[in-house]
Amino acid sequence: xxxxxxxxxxxxxxxxxxxxxxVFTMTRLLxxxxxxxxxxxxxxxxxxxxxxxxxxxxxxxxxxxVRYVGDLASGNLGRSIQQGRDVADxxxxxxxxxxxxxxxxxxFATVVGITLGRLAARRxxxxxxxxxxxxxxxGVSIPVFxxxxxxxxxxxxxxxxxxxxxxxxxxxxxxxQHRDLAIVWGAEDLTGFPRxxxxxxSNMTIISSLISGQWEALVDxxxxxxxxxxxxxxxxxxxxxxxxxxxxxxxxxxxxIRTARAKGASERLVNQRHAFRNALLPVVTVIGLSLxxxxxxxxxxxxxxxLPGVGSALFEAIRSRDYIVVQAFTLITALVYVTVNLIVxxxxxxxxxxxxxx
Amino acid sequence: MTADAxxxxxxxxxxxxxxxxxTLGSILRQRSAVAGLILIAVxxxxxxxxxxxxxYGPAQQLTSMDGAARLGAPCVHLLGCPSDQPQFxxxxxxxxxxxxxxxxxxxxxxxxxxxxxxxxxxVVGTLIGAFAGYMGGWVDNVVMRIMDVILAFPALVxxxxxxxxxxxxxxxxxxxxxxxxxxxxxxxxxxIYARVMRASVLSIRExxxxxxxxxxxxxxxxxxxxxxxxxALTPLIVQGTLGIATAILEVAALSFVGLGAQPPAxxxxxxxxxxxxxxxxxxxxxxxxxxxxxxxxxxxxxxxDGIRDALDPRLNR
Numbered sequence: 148x149x150x151x152x153x154x155x156x157x158x159x160x161x162x163x164x165x166x167x168x169x170v171f172t173m174t175r176l177l178x179x180x181x182x183x184x185x186x187x188x189x190x191x192x193x194x195x196x197x198x199x200x201x202x203x204x205x206x207x208x209x210x211x212x213v214r215y216v217g218d219l220a221s222g223n224l225g226r227s228i229q230q231g232r233d234v235a236d237x238x239x240x241x242x243x244x245x246x247x248x249x250x251x252x253x254x255f256a257t258v259v260g261i262t263l264g265r266l267a268a269r270r271x272x273x274x275x276x277x278x279x280x281x282x283x284x285x286g287v288s289i290p291v292f293x294x295x296x297x298x299x300x301x302x303x304x305x306x307x308x309x310x311x312x313x314x315x316x317x318x319x320x321x322x323x324q325h326r327d328l329a330i331v332w333g334a335e336d337l338t339g340f341p342r343x344x345x346x347x348x349s350n351m352t353i354i355s356s357l358i359s360g361q362w363e364a365l366v367d368x369x370x371x372x373x374x375x376x377x378x379x380x381x382x383x384x385x386x387x388x389x390x391x392x393x394x395x396x397x398x399x400x401x402x403x404i405r406t407a408r409a410k411g412a413s414e415r416l417v418n419q420r421h422a423f424r425n426a427l428l429p430v431v432t433v434i435g436l437s438l439x440x441x442x443x444x445x446x447x448x449x450x451x452x453x454l455p456g457v458g459s460a461l462f463e464a465i466r467s468r469d470y471i472v473v474q475a476f477t478l479i480t481a482l483v484y485v486t487v488n489l490i491v492x493x494x495x496x497x498x499x500x501x502x503x504x505x
Numbered sequence: 506m507t508a509d510a511x512x513x514x515x516x517x518x519x520x521x522x523x524x525x526x527x528t529l530g531s532i533l534r535q536r537s538a539v540a541g542l543i544l545i546a547v548x549x550x551x552x553x554x555x556x557x558x559x560x561y562g563p564a565q566q567l568t569s570m571d572g573a574a575r576l577g578a579p580c581v582h583l584l585g586c587p588s589d590q591p592q593f594x595x596x597x598x599x600x601x602x603x604x605x606x607x608x609x610x611x612x613x614x615x616x617x618x619x620x621x622x623x624x625x626x627x628v629v630g631t632l633i634g635a636f637a638g639y640m641g642g643w644v645d646n647v648v649m650r651i652m653d654v655i656l657a658f659p660a661l662v663x664x665x666x667x668x669x670x671x672x673x674x675x676x677x678x679x680x681x682x683x684x685x686x687x688x689x690x691x692x693x694x695x696x697i698y699a700r701v702m703r704a705s706v707l708s709i710r711e712x713x714x715x716x717x718x719x720x721x722x723x724x725x726x727x728x729x730x731x732x733x734x735x736x737a738l739t740p741l742i743v744q745g746t747l748g749i750a751t752a753i754l755e756v757a758a759l760s761f762v763g764l765g766a767q768p769p770a771x772x773x774x775x776x777x778x779x780x781x782x783x784x785x786x787x788x789x790x791x792x793x794x795x796x797x798x799x800x801x802x803x804x805x806x807x808x809x810d811g812i813r814d815a816l817d818p819r820l821n822r
Contacts, residue, residue, distance in 0.1 A: 165654030173670045284537075288803035290754055292761050292777065293795035296784045304785050315785075443661030447758060451781065462762055465665065470673055477666040481658045 151496050159489055166485070170478045171215050224475040227464075234475040237460055239343060242479075243350035244318070244456035245449065249441050251353075251372055252380035256441075257434055260384040264391025264430075269418060271396065279388065286385025291444040295378035295451040302374055314371050316453040318352050325364040328355050371452075379448040383437035390433040394426040428499055435491030442480050531815040538811020544804035548797075552612035559606035563771040566601050579604075579789055596789040599780055604790065607771040608797050614772050615801055618687055618756045619749040625691035627745055630698025631737070635729055637699065638706030649703065652696035664689045664755055668764045683756075683772070686765035690755045694748055701744055705737030739816045746809035750802045757798050773798045 206214075218224075224234035267279040299315035306312045319325055327349040329335050329342065337345065349355050353372060356365035398404065399422050407421045408414075449458035457476055464472035532538050551558065579596040580586035595604035637648040655663065667689035672682060706729075709715055715732050723731070757774030759765035761781075766772030768779055773794040780790040 161650050162653050162657045165650065166657055169654060170666075173666070284803060284806065285799070288750070288806055289799040290757055290761075290774075290795070290802070292758065292774075292781075293791065293798060296777070296781060296791045297788075297795065300784050300788045300791070304788075439659035442659040443758075446661070446665070447761065450762070461665070465669055465762055465764060470669060473666060473669045477658070477662055480662045484659050485657050 148496070152493060155489065155492055155496075159485060162485060163482070166478065166481045167216060167219065168212070170474050170481075171212055173474065219478075224478075225471040227469055227472045230469075230472075234472055237472070238457065238475070238479065239347055240350065241455060241457045241460050243347055244352075244454055245445050245458055247351040247353060248372070248375055248379065248448070248454065248456060249438075249445060251376045252441055252444075253383065253434070253438070255376050255380040256383035256387055256437065259380075260387025261391050261430065263384075263388040265395060265418070265423065267388070267392045268395035268399065276392075280392070283385040283388045283392075286381045286388075289381070290447075291378055291382065292447040292451060294381055295375070295448055298374045298378055299451065313374055315374060316371075318371055318454060319364060319367050320371075323364055323367045325352060325356060325361060325368070326359075328359055331359040331361070375448050375452040375454060378451070379441060379444045382440050382444065383434075386437055386440070387430060387433055391426065391430050394429045395422060398422045398426040428495065431491060431495055431498065435488050438487050439484055442484060528816065532812055535811035535815045537807040538815060541804045541806070541808030541811055544800060545808060548612050548801055548804060549616060551609050552616050555606075555609040555613055559603065559609050561603040561606045563607045563610035564602065564769055565606070595793040596787070598776070598790055599783060599787075604793055607776060608773070608793050610771040611773045611776065611794065611797060612801070614766065614770065615753050615756070615798070618683075619753040619801075619805070622687045622691040622752040622756070623694065623745050623748045625687075626694035626748065627698050627741060629691075630695040631702040631734070631741065633695065634699035634702025634704075635706055635733065638703040639710070639725075639729070645703075649699075652699050655693060655696045658693075660693050660751075661755060661758055663693050664759060665762070665764065667692060668759060672764070682764060683760075683766045683770070686756055686759045690752050690759075694752070697744055697748065698741060701740045702737050705740070706733050709733045709736050739812075743809055743813040743816070746805055746812060750805035750809065753798070753805070754802050 222235050224238065226233055227237060230237065263279045263283070267276040270276050302311070302313040303315035314320060327346065329337060329345050329349065334342075334345065352368040353365060356362070356368055404417060404421055407417050412421070445456060445458035446461050447458070448454070449456040450462045453459070457479075461473060461476045463469075464476070555563075580593050586592065593603055593605065595608060598604050598607065633648060633652070637645040658666075664686075668682075668686050671685045671689060709732060710728075715728060718728055718732060756765050757772070757777075760772050760774030761778035763778060766775040768775060776794045777791055777798075780787065784791050
């Protein structure tokens with residue numbers, strides 16, 4: 148197992164290197180003198196020469212690349228030209244929102260997708276199966292932004308005044324108090340890294356409301372989260388449902404299932420204990436891969452539902468041509484994606500011992 | 506008629522079977538493939554006849570027309586809209602343009618975009634894959650690791666990154682943001698086809714019939730074109746069909762965030778992006794282009810799934 152993990156980690160390194168190299172190359176290719184961008188009207192040739200000297204912009208490109216990697220490792224992602232702030236600061240503020248949204252969407256996609264897929268497989272070719280697969284086919288075909296806008300219209304306008312109406316934008320309603328964890332727990336004089344962690348967690352509205360017992364904010368936050376979660380989670384849900392169905396059908400056709408039935412195991416037991424566990428492997432892979440759809444979709448979902456996450460920051464950066472931010476967020480997203488897929492691969496090996504030996 | 510004669514007649518009446526006919530037959534037995542084909546035919550017809558079927562031009566502003574209100578809701582005479590009012594079956598948009606005309610013309614753009622980007626990706630991808638598979642060794646390793654890097658990004662995020670970067674580079678030929686978006690989408694799709702082609706090359710090149718044709722003096726290019734490519738065709742067609750769906754979706758998403766087609770163009774994603782703040786007052790501006798977009802994506806997804814089910818021997822239970 149350790150050898151497998153080691154090999155898998157080693158294979159990830161060139162990919163990580165490639166990702167950073169690609170983003171670095173694009174950064175260097177872009178027009179715009181960094182000196183002029185930083186100093187603006189104060190930039191004179193003499194000052195720029197000193198500036199380039201100071202920040203090593205005259206060094207050979209490989210040297211600059213090594214420094215770039217070093218900067219990344221120490222969390223320096225550059226500075227947003229439009230906002231005049233460090234990208235890392237924007238990230239700490241916005242990442243929690245995206246993480247929470249993605250987490251809920253992924254949970255929704257997994258739970259509903261697996262349930263639907265199993266239902267369809269158990270009653271193959273029944274109306275329930277056909278209906279489920281129609282839903283799944285429609286689900287992968289409707290773009291996130293179309294679904295999001297339609298959900299917002301349906302729940303905020305069509306159902307207005309009914310108990311099912313849901314708010315179409317924002318994290319919390321106006322007037323709902325959500326206090327930072329540092330304040331709730333009386334840790335206001337905390338500084339440095341622990342404080343940053345606490346603030347990071349505070350920005351996950353629902354999770355922080357839950358652990359600090361702010362029930363009003365929790366309920367309101369959940370109501371705001373439902374629509375974005377549905378919009379973002381539908382495509383992965385549909386993919387997972389289809390994969391679960393076909394994987395279950397594959398497994399249910401195998402000999403050992405017949406053996407289990409012949410031994411007199413109940414249909415429930417066969418499905419639960421024998422078939423589902425073995426059908427789970429390809430599903431786990433798809434769950435990992437669907438994170439790509441989630442991260443991509445977060446850009447569109449957060450824009451539509453006005454959530455202050457990484458995705459909407461990326462959207463604003465595109466609109467204002469704030470390239471440094473676009474690059475930094477691309478890099479971070481890719482790193483998250485690669486890491487999660489690494490974890491999925493490793494868990495796959497854990498679930499299926501044969502893979503370790505290959 | 507004797508029984509023998511009947512058998513002979515029956516045999517003659519059957520069309521001679523060929524590989525292509527059999528393949529087509531098994532595809533047409535798949536319900537999803539047929540549904541996809543019908544939908545694509547309808548969309549393609551709509552796109553081809555857009556000028557004939559629509560009463561107005563896609564960019565024509567009907568501001569001076571009587572009864573044509575800005576953001577006007579759909580008015581269909583058959584559904585009880587007063588017949589003294591002009592008919593707009595999908596309503597009017599924020600610039601008093603006929604949404605039906607724009608949606609239909611949008612089909613043209615989306616189909617062309619989908620096919621063009623996938624063609625680009627298939628051509629470049631198969632060349633790269635064939636090259637890597639044929640060369641083997643470190644060349645193969647380096648090329649495929651580069652492909653891995655592209656696949657390591659969430660697709661849309663990389664597309665956004667490439668499109669913004671290409672846009673910022675101000676390359677003289679690439680002034681049209683739609684072309685930039687298509688290039689980005691095509692590039693991100695290349696690894697899929699490269700992998701398919703490489704796998705095919707690797708599995709074919711040591712087979713007896715390839716060794717035999719090499720012994721008979723067939724050139725490398727001949728082996729590649731006549732032996733390897735036909736064997737890779739099935740997965741390429743399946744991936745390509747599904748790829749068109751993805752490309753249509755991604756172009757629409759890019760246009761929605763403002764990177765692809767630019768506002769006056771009748772492109773579904775950009776139409777939706779331009780009015781997304783009006784969703785609560787004029788939902789028809791989202792519903793119709795959104796439906797057109799979803800149906801197109803659905804059609805190519807269904808066809809791709811159908812072809813795969815028809816041609817994948819493992820699925821013939």
